[in-house]
Amino acid sequence: MAAALYRAMLVHSLDRHSVEWYADGALLVERGRILAYGDYATISQDFPGVPTMDWRDSIIIPGLVDIHAHVAQLSGVGSDRADLLDWLEQVIYPLERCCADDDVAASIADAFFQRALAAGTTTIAAFAPPFESATERCFEVADELGIRAVMGMTLMDMNAPAYLVADSNKLIAATERLATRWHNHRRLHYCITPRFAGSCSFTLLRRCGELASATGLPIQTHLAESRAELELIANLFPESSDYTDVYQRAGLLTDKTILAHCIHLSTTELERLSTASPAIAHCPASNTYLQSGIMPLVEYLDRWNLRVGLGTDIGAGYHASILDEARTAREHAKLRRMSQQTLRVPSHAEAFYLATLGGAIALSLGDEVGNFLPGKAADFVRIRRAPYRTITTTDDALAYVLYAASDSIYATMIEGIPVWQKP
Ligand SMILES: [Zn+2]
Structure with missing residues (x-):
């Protein structure tokens, strides 16, 4: 050209x-x-x-950078529940089952990526459905549309309906096959994608960590989104000192890890995140939608020096626009400041950075895109x-x-x- x-x-x-x-x-x-x-x-x-x-x-x-969203959840936008765990069980899991049909998965993926492109998103990190062939179809659709995508099959081996879980050996083998086929294929990158510690055994999490360490592949998962989730994780992993410790022991806290939400973290967890340097996906629209909480963005930037990008988190997030997320991030910071006057509100420049270069750096693509x-x-x-x-x-x-x-x-x-x- x-x-x-x-x-x-x-x-x-x-x-x-x-x-x-x-x-x-x-x-x-x-x-x-x-x-x-x-x-x-x-x-x-x-x-x-x-x-x-x-x-x-x-x-x-x-081009805008969306660092957290779920392909299969597009058709569930707007169906909120009392909290994250109820919403997963009642709305999301049955809906993700529909993607066992590859054609359904492909048509949802087409709408999902088209919506992102129409909103100005050129790079997106996404959780593909929890099925290997549906994930194949999602990559094919992304490839055809030309979007830059960091994506992986959502992995679960426990604590979710039988139709969505599989044995950890099978999940790791599927991840390896998909990564071989799609990682660094044109504009596509493969991302190891354990859903969250609430639906992954420690064996599966550890094997994800081992695979990441052997291949250098990025990892995406969720951390500390809601208070009920913290309780669930504490019950499932009593040997861990806290939620972050579960991922750390599994080898999942790397500088190529994207952690969505990170709302309810202790000082010691933040210290460990600051050292390990994963990226934080801030999804403000989703966080109020599910009444999960408001992430302390300015503290993460100023005190903890964390790498932060923005995510729409479709389908807890209800729109595809990273500009809207950037605006909402500022508005949420204002809400926090109303009750705590010592806090500051991120500048326009910072919000714009999070939507573009900050997101690119969060995805380890800062040398390729972002400005x-x-x-x-x-x-x-x-x-x-x-x-x-x-x-x-x-x-x-x-x-x-x-x-x-x-x-x-x-x-x-x-x-x-x-x-x-x-x-
Ligand atoms: Zn999510």
């Missing part, structure tokens, strides 16, 4: 606090990679003669600007993107190719 120059307002993160904004900017893309970015005047002079796409009515942001540094994949989103909106500063641009633009996504591009465009 020849080079193309996209002329538009540009905004992207360099780190958690630094954002670059170009009112009349340009993004130069060649063969799916970013060659240069900056002021239009400079870039067009440095690279004369490149065909220019005039997108001056739009803002370009890096516009030359050499990275040209994954970006075109957002149409409302004509009545005046944007004259970096913060204006961020405020608009975070609070007023999730319904103005016009095109989603991956490696310079449109993978979704507004009909």
Whole structure:
């Protein structure tokens, strides 16, 4: 593919606090990679003669990164229950059973990934259904649509209906086959996916840890989402000092592990997380939906220096937009501040970072995507600007993107190719 120059307002993160904004900017893309970015005047002079796409009515942001969602749960959106454990048993487990039919799994996967692309998500970490052939179909669909996905078959060997569990030997063998086929296949990555300690025996968890250590594959699971869950884990693993200890003893706390929620953690658990450096998937919409709690985001960033990204957590989360999650993360921090004035609210720059570069770093893909540094994949989103909106500063641009633009996504591009465009 020849080079193309996209002329538009540009905004992207360099780190958690630094954002670059170009009112009349340009993004130069060649063969799916970013060659240069900056002021239009400079870039067009440095690279004369490149065909220019005039997108001056739009803002370009890096592709959004969703670091936690469940493919099979899309059809259960909106069916909440009193808490996480009731919801799993009454709503989610019966629904995941439907994905034993490969065609059902494929059609749900198609809707799931299309929804993500329409929301500007170019990279997503997802739990595939708890069946090997359905997981195959999910990878095939993701591959066809061109989305960047980190995904794995959801593993359970106990404490769930018989139709969803299997013997740990079989689950590990299936994981190995799927990983051989899909890990690093084009834009796809395989992720070892034990659901959570509540539905995995210690044998299964330990074997997942051993496989991760032998292969270097990433791991995704859930940690400390609800208080009832903490009680369940304490009863199931009395030999462990706490929930985090279960994963640590199983070899699952690595710098390639994604832990969803992490709401109810003790200081000693946070100390261990801070050392082991897993990524935390913050899913604020899901957390209030299931009345699980509000994750102390600012403490995790400021005191514990944890790597945090954002997740929609479909289907406890009810929408596909990471911009909405970024906004909700700020709003939840405000709710906490109302009762504890010493707390601060994350800046627009931090919320935007979590939705883009922070998420990419959480998935160990920070060298590949997340911002516009030359050499990275040209994954970006075109957002149409409302004509009545005046944007004259970096913060204006961020405020608009975070609070007023999730319904103005016009095109989603991956490696310079449109993978979704507004009909
Ligand atoms: Zn989840």
